[in-house]
Amino acid sequence: MKSALITGANKGIGLETAKQLSKQGLFVYLGSRDIKKGEVIVQELKDNGFLNVKAIEIDVTKPDTIASAKIIIQKEQGHLDVLINNAGISGVLPQNALETTPDHYKEVFEVNLYSVINVTQTFIPLLKKSPEPRIVNVSTSVGSLSLQSNSNWPAYDYAKYAVYASSKSAMNMYTIHLA
Template sequence: MNSVLITGANRSIGLETAKQLSKKGFFVYLGSRTIAKGEAVVANLKENGLENIKAIEIDVTNLDSILAAKNTIEKEQGKLDILINNAGILGTNPQQATNTSIKDIQNVFDTNFFGVINVTQAFIELLKKSDNPRITNITSGLGSLTLHSDPSWKYYDYKTASYGTSKAALNAYTIVLAHELRESFKVNVIDPGYTATDFNHHSGPGTVESAAAFIIKHTVTDENGPTGKFFSNDIEDEIGISPW
């Protein structure tokens, strides 16, 4: 049974992705910053028939927590097949470039950017033991420099000095990572689209079910699948490739 780690998976899109992958026969480690919240979610899932899922404590801003999670998965699985770096925070609002504090920006980057790097680097050796390793970094359309430079884009006026810039940095890191691992890995960034979640006070038009299905579609790919791409559920075509 292939194994998956999803960070920030105790609610919203991460949780729905965990549920759908579990139903597809994957063993899912449901990452949660606090183990109590994760175990409460998993207990509910098991009551509804999902057995191949386990809560694991992982705070992406805490290296000790990351390494403890890595050691647990290594002991139980010996490898990791899929890493989905889903944990993310929005930060304080508004996020104006002229007055958002460095502290606020750094706080968002610690989770959305540096946290992804820490988790990826910690788990890379376990992923290399997989026959078909996959890394998916969850991004946002707000991280697209091309779209943000286009006045006709529907979200053009929604600029964020912390969140959007952290996702743009994540996109750039993913390009470098995908190139470095191109011989054996599939590494992509995926934007689940503007989805109704707690993250945005349920203002988005998309559903978590659609968002999760889109993430899985572009993560669970065969040996001919693409790598180093930016997929977005908000792009209205069959493939959904977004401009960087």
């Protein structure tokens, strides 16, 4: 059975992705900062017929939880087929490029870029054991340099996302180089 790890999977896009992959027959590790919240979600999923899911504690800003998650998956699966870096934060809004502090940039980049790099590098040995490994880094159109530069784009005036957009643009570039 193929396996997948999804960070930030106890709600939103991560949770829906977990459901869809489970339906397709993958064993899904539902990554959650708070293991209790993850376990509640997994129980709800199991009550609704999703049997191949397991909550796993992973706070993408804490290297010890990343390493622990890798050890668990290595023991249980021996490999990882799909890594989905979904965890992310927008940060405090609004975010003006001239007024937002460097500390706020650091906070958002820690989750949206540096953790993606750390999680990816940690799990590469398990991904290399898969015959068809996949890494998916969840992004947004707000992180597109082309769209952000187009005055006709509906979100062109979304200056309130300066930090979030910058972090996602940087993650997109990391993804290109990773590929």
